Amino acid sequence: MIFPDQTSFTPLSTISLPSSHILHPGSCNPSMDLVVLLSSPSTAANIGMNAWKGKGRDVGSKTQVSLWRTGGSKVWEVSVEGIVRGLAWSEDGLILSILFSTPSQKTIEHLSVHTGEVIRSIPIHLGLDDVGDRGRWVDMRWSTSQDGWHKVKNGSALSIIDSLPTVTPVDPPKPPNQLPFMRQTKLPPPKPTLHPSLATFPALLPSTIPLQPDILQISGHSFLTGTFALPTSSPRGKHRPSEGLLEMSKISDKMVYLLNIVLRGLENAEIAFREGEKQTMICREDLETCAKQQAMSIQDVHSDLFRFLMTGRSGVAVNEWMGNRLTGRTITKWDQMLDTSFRTIQNLIIESISPALERIVLLLEEIRGWSRTPKYQSQLHLNESDITRSIDLVLGFAQLVDRMRRDAEHEMKAASEFMKWLKYDPSSDDLPTPTHDLKLVWSFMLNGFVHSSFHQHFPYLIVRPPKDVLPDTYMTYPRKPTRALDEVLKETNEVLGMGNKKYIGDTPSVQANESLNSDTSMDMSISMTNEDDEDGEDGDLTPTGILSEEEEEMSRFSSPDTVENRYDTSEVGEEEVKRVLEKEPWVWVNTLIRDLEGLVRGAVGVVGGDGLAGAGGVDESGLRDRRVVDGNEWEVVVSPEDGDGSQRLWLLNNSEGRSISKIATFSFRDSDGEEDVSSRCLAIQFFDDEEIVLLMESENGRYLVTLRYADLVDEMFELPAQEGGWGLRDVIGHYKDAFETIPLIPISRSRYLGPTPQFDDTLNGVGKAEIALNGRKGRRLGCILYEDGREVQVWDLDVDEDEDEEGDGEGEEMDGVEE
Template identity: 40%
Template sequence: MNLPTSTSFTPLANLGLHTPHLLNPAACNPTMDLVVLLSPPSDGSPNRIRAPQGWGSGKGKGKATDTRVELWRMGGNRAWEVDVGGVIAGMGWSRDGLVLSLLVLDGDNSKLEHRSVHDGQVVTAVPLTMVFDTDDRAAFIEGRRWCTLEWRECGLDWEGPQNGSAIMIIDSLPRVTPVEPPQPAVLNPFAKPVAPKPTGPHPNLATFPTLLSTPTPPPPDILTLTPLSGAAQTLLTGTLSLHSMAPSREVLGLAQISDRMGDLLDVVLRGLEAAEHAFRDGQKQTMIWREELETCGEQQGMSHAEVHSDLFKLLMVGRAGAAIAEWLGNRLTGRTITKWEASLDSAYRTIGKLMAESVIPALERIVLLLEELLGRARAPRMAGLDESAVQIAIDVACGFVKLAEQMRQDAMHETLASGEWMEWLKYEIARIGHDASAETMPLATYDLKLVWSYMTNGFVSSVFQTHFPDLPLRPPKDELPSDALPARTTHRGDLTSQLRESLGRLLRKKANGGTATATSPANADADSSLTSAFDKSLPSPLPDESSIRPESPDHDEDVGESDDDASQSGTAGRKDTEAAEVKRVMQSEPWVWANTLVKACEGLVRGGIGADGEGPTCQRVSDGLYDERHDDTRKWAAYVPPSSHELFLLCSRQTETEQHSAIKLDLADATCLALQFFDAVELVLLLQSSSKERYLVTMDYSALDGSLIPLAPGDIAAGGMGGLPNALNGQGPGTDFALTPYNQTPLDLPVSRCRPLNPLPSTAPQSEAEAGPQGGSGAVPERIAIALNGRQGRRVGCVMMGQGTDVEVLDMEADEDAVLEDEEGEEGEEEDVMDDQEHIDEDE
C-alpha cells in the first residue's frame, strides 16, 4: 500500500510508564489536556508504585482486584491516581470535562461511578443490573473490548421554577439545616486521623432517581451506556434512568422535583442517624448507673423489680433499703453525676434540635413537592403518575411529620426531667451524708412529677427505646404494614348525582330537627382519611421492661435487662443462653416510616418517568475492530473484520424509516491495528505495512457520501454491522443486490493525512504473532490503542504501543511539515534581512 511520505501531526510529549497500562478510546478529556490511563488488576507486586500526588489511593498497594485509574497531563506528569474496586469495563467524559464516568464490575455486581476531574473522588455511584460473563471480563482486563459510554446533548434545557410552584416556595423558605456527621465525644489530638466519611447520598437512597450531584447544576445531558450485548441504558445526567433518548419537558420537570426530593430525603435519613447516635451515646451513662444499682440490689438478694420499687419508695417517703444507700452513698459522686447529666442534656438537646431544624422542615418540604405532583398527576400529559400512589406518599409524609414532632416533644420533656432527676440525686446524696449535728438541712428543690417521669420513662426504660429498638440490623429495613394506611377511596360522579346526594342529606337533617346528622359512608371515609396517617404515628403505650430487653446484654449500647427471675443471675458482661425477643411497635419507629416514604416516592417518580432506560437489544461486533459516531441525523460505523484487509463503512440515516448505505475500502497489504472516528470529517486508522512499518493515517469519510451503496432492509441485522461483510461481498439475503462491481474492484483508501510512527525498541513487536490484535495466542499480545479528542481547540491524539508502557501524544491540528516549512520560511526571511543589512552597511 502506497502511503504519502508526509509527516502530519505534531508530537507533544511521550508518557513513559513504569508498568503496563491500558488506554481506552474515550480516555482524552474533551475540554482539558488530560488523559486517563488504567493499570489492570495485578497480584500486588512491588512494581505497582504510587504517585506522590495520589490523594485518593490511600495507604498500600491496593487489593489484587483493584484497578488503578491514573489521570495524566499531556505534558507528561501525573495529576492523581485512585484505586477502583473491580474491573473497568468502559469510561466516558462528560461534555464539560468535569466528570469521569466509569463502568465498574465488582464480582457479580456492576455500577456506574462518576468521579471528579479535580481529585478523582466519587461524586455519585449508580448501581446497575448488567451481567457480564467471564469472557467479557477477560476482554476488559486485557483491553481488547470496551463498553461504550457516550454523553450527548438532550436538546432541551431546564425550565426555571414557575410562580407558585413547590420549588419556588421551597427556595423562598429558610434553608433546611444540613446534618453534620456525629463527632466523637473526646478528641485526642495525638490520635491517628480518621478518614472522612463519604459525602454522597445516604445508602438507602442508592437507587433513588436523582440528578448528578455537582457544585453547579448539571446540564440536562444524556449518557448512553451500550454493553457488548443486550439492551443499552439511557440515563439523564448519568444517574436518572430514562425510557427514551428524547425526554419531554414534563419528564425534565419531574426529574428536577425528584432530585430536590432526594436531597430532602437525605437530610431526613442523616438526621435519624444522628438522632439515634445521640440517643445511644447519652444512654450509655444511664445504662452504667442502672446496672450499678441492680448490682447493689443483687448483693442484698433483691430482684431488679424490687430494687426499682425501693428507689421509687425513696422518692415518695424518703426511706430505702441498704442497696439504695450503697448506690447513693458509695457509688455515685458529684463528679459522676455531673458527667451523667452533661451526656443526657447533650443527647436530648441534639435530638430536639435535629427534629426541629432538619427532619421536620425537610418532611414539610417533601409534602409540598408531593402536593405539586398530585396536581400534575391529574393532567392528561402525565398519565404515568398514579394519583393514588401520590396520595399514599402524602399520607406517609404527614404521618412521619407527626411522629417526628412527638419525638421532639419527648426530647424536650426528657431534657427537663433528666435535669430534675439529677437535682434529686444530688439532694439525696447530700441528705445521706448530712451531719446530724448541723443546724441546716439540705433543701429539696426538685420537681417530684418530673423526677418520677424520668425514673419511669428514662432510667428504668427510656421512651426512645421504642423509637430506636435494639435490633441485630440497624437501621432496620422494615416498612409499614399494608394495613397501617387504609386505602383511600374516591367517589366520583356527575354533577346531578352529587346535587341529589347533597339535597338528600339536607332534607334528612331537617327532618331529624337538628338532633342527629346522617353522614354517608363516603363522607365518613373522606373525613377519617384526612387524619389516618397522623393517627397511625401516635406512639402506643410503652411496653414493660421485658419488652425492650436488648438482644445482647453485654453490648455497649444496651439499656438494661428484664426484671424476670431468670435475669437475676448477672448484669453487665453476662451472656444469656437465649436472646430475648425485642417487641417492636412499627408505627413508633422513625426508620420504618422513612423506609416507607423512600419507597413510595421512588415508585411514583419511576412510574411518572416511564419504564427503565433500556433501548432496543443489540449485538455488537465481538471480533475485529469497530467504532461508531452519532451525528444529528446520521450514524456512521467503521468495521474491519479479523484477518482482513478491508474496511467497511456504514451510514444509517435517522429518518422515520431507517435507511442504510455502506461501502467497502481496500487496505491493500496493510493491516489495521486500531481505528476511531476523529470528528465529523475524518476517520483515524493505525496501519502496519507488510514491512512492519506503522503509520497513523486519516481519511475523509464524509467525502464518500456520494459513493455509498444503499442496502436492503434485511442486509443489516439489529446489532448495527450484522451481516454487512457478507452483504458487500454479494452474499446478502437480497437477491437483487447491486454491489457486484465492488466485489471485483473495491475502492482504495482515500488517505488525507499520514505520519510514520517510530516505536521505541521496547515497544517493537518481536514476532508476527505480536503484530496486533490478530496475532497468535502463543505470544503475549501487544497493547495497541488510540484515544482521540476531535473537539475544536483540543484536537489531540494518544497512541499506545508495545506492552503498554509508552504513550505518544500528538497534536492533531497542526502538521509537522507545515510547521517546519513555516520555520524555514522565517529563517529564510531573517537571512534575507541580514543580507540586506550587510549590503546597506557596505554601501555606507
C-alpha cells in the first residue's frame, strides 16, 4: 500500500517512562494538556515477584495510575487494587472514572484530577472475565445531559431542609492509639468519607461545585453523575432523564448525606460509651479483686457495697477498695471519663442523629405526596404503603434514639452523684454533711456500675457493628386509631386528674430520670417505676423492688446480713450476651438503609443491584470505536480476513432512532489487486466529528493517517430496514462476501513516524501499539505508545507541519516585496 508523501501533524514532545505502561484510548484529558497512563499488569507482577514492600507485603496485585502533562512531567501517581478494565474523563476534565476488576468484586472509582484522591467508589456487577490483556476495554463514555437540574420548588422538602439549621456533621472516629506513650505525630485530620454501609445506596457524585446531570455510560448502562444508576429502558443514544427521576436522584442523595451522619453518629456514640465503660470496668475489677482476696463472691461484694451506702458499715473488701484502691486521682479521672462519655452521646443525638432523622421524614413525606400525583406516577414507580412503612420505621428509630438520650442524661447524673458519695468522708472537715442524692447513687450501683442500660443498645459482639435487621413482623411505630374530639378531651381530663403516669416500655433508669423533675418524693419515685398498672398493688419501696422474682431470691441470699448464703466463692464465668434487637440502634439503621435503598431503586426502575449483570461491550481486538455525531451513531471496526492475513475496515452509520442504517467497507491493499500483506492497521479511533485516525504499519515503517467522513460517505449504501437497527457483527456476517470490488481507504492526511521498531516478544510487557486522541478545539492532541510501553509520543493534530513551512515561505516572499 502506497502512503501519501506528506508531513502532516506537528510533534510536540516525547514522554520517557521508567517502566512499561498502557495507554487507554480515552487517556487524553478533554480540557487540559494531560494524559493518564496505567502500569502494565505483567510489570506489576514482576515487581511483586522480585521485590517486597514493608513487612512482606506483596505489591503484585496493584495497578499504578499516573497522570502526566503532555510536556513530560508527572502530576501524581496512585496505587489501586485490581486491573483497570476501562476509564473515561468527565466533560469538564475534572473527574477520572476508572473501572477496576478484582477476583472478588468490580468497582467504579472516580478520581480527582488535582490530587488523584478517590471522590466516590461504587461496587457494580459486570459479566466480565478477569483478563487484563491490552486492548480489552469496556466501553465507557461521559455524555452531556440535554436537560439541566430543575429549580427547587418553594415548599418542597429540599427547600424546607435548606431553610432549617444545618445538621452538625460527624467525622469518622479516629483509629485507636496503639502506642500511648509515644509522641503523637501531627497529621491533618482525615477527610470525611462515606460510611461503608452506604456504598451501594444510589447517590450523586459529591462536589464542591454543583455538577451538571452528565451521564456515564458503561456498556450501554447509564449512571447519572457517574454514581446514580438509571434504568436501561431508554433508547440507545438518548440521554434524557425525566424530571421525576432527576428529583428522585436529589432526594436520594440528600438521604445518603443524612444517613451517613446517623451512621457516623452511632459509631462515635458507641466509642464514647466504650471509653467510659472501660474506666468503670477497671474500677469494678479492682473491687472484685479485693473480694477474691477475702474469699467473697462478686454478688456478695456488690451487696456489701450497697450495705455501706445505706448503713455506713461494710466488710473488709469494700474498705480495702475504697481506702487503698480508689485514690482521689482515680475518682477524678473516672468522673471525667463518665461525664465526657455520656455528654458526648447526648450531644451526638441532639445535634446530629435526631435532626437527621427528622429531615429524612420530611423527604419521605415529599415522596409520599409524589405517589398521589399523576405527573410523578407516570415517571416513577412509587408504592404509598412502602413509603408509609419507611416513615414509621424512621419514627420508631427516632423514639429509640430519644430514649437513649434520656438514658445517657440519667446515667450522667447518677455517675456524678456516685462520685460525690465516693468523695464524701464523714470524718473530714471539708465535707461534714453528705451532698449526694441517695436515689441516684443507688441507680448507678444497679445500672452503670454493674450493668449499664447501654449494654442493650451496644452489646459486646464479635462482629461490630452487627448486620442484623428487624423482623418483618415487628411493629416499628404503633399508631393509635383516630378518635372523636370528646373522647380525647375526656381522657385528657382524666390524665390531668391522676397526676404522674408510668409509660409502658420505659427503662427503670428513664423513669427515675423523669421523676427528678416531679414533686414526688425519692422513695415514691423509686416505687413508681415498679408498679403494675393492671394489678394496682403497692410497689416495693426498697431498691430491690426493681428486680424480678429470680433476682430477688438470689439477692436475698447474697446479702452478708442474711443467715443463709448459698453462693460459693468460685469465680463467675463470662456472661452470655442476651440481645434485644428492638433496642439496638444498629439493627434499626440496617433495616432503614435496606428499606430506603429498595424504595429508591424501585422508584427509578433499577431492581436487583445496579442492573449490570451480564453486561458486555468488551472490545476483543482493540480495533473498534464508536461515536455519536448529531444523533447519528457511527461505528468502525477493522476485522481480519480469513486465511490471507489482510484486514478490512467496516463503517456503520445508524440514524437517530436506528430507522436508517448505512454501511461501507474498505481495504488496506492496492487498487490493482496486488496484495500487500505487510500493510496493516495497529489502532483506530474517531478523532472528532470529521476525521478518523489510524496507526498503520507497512514494510517501509509506521504511519499516522486520517480518514474524512465526507470521503467515506460516498461509498456507503443503505441497508434494508431491520427491527432494532443493525449491528456491526450482523453486518459483517451478512455482507462479508457480498462485495465484488472493495475500494482502498481514502487517506486524507498522513505522517511518516519512522521505521518499525523491533521488540523482543519473549520479554514481559510487550503488547500492542496504542493511540489516544483529544479532538476538542484548542486541545487537538494525539498520543502514541509503542509495544514496549516505555515512550509516549505527543502530536499536535490540528496543525500540519508542511502547511507551516509553506506559510513561512510566503511570509518571506512578502517581506522581500515590501523591501
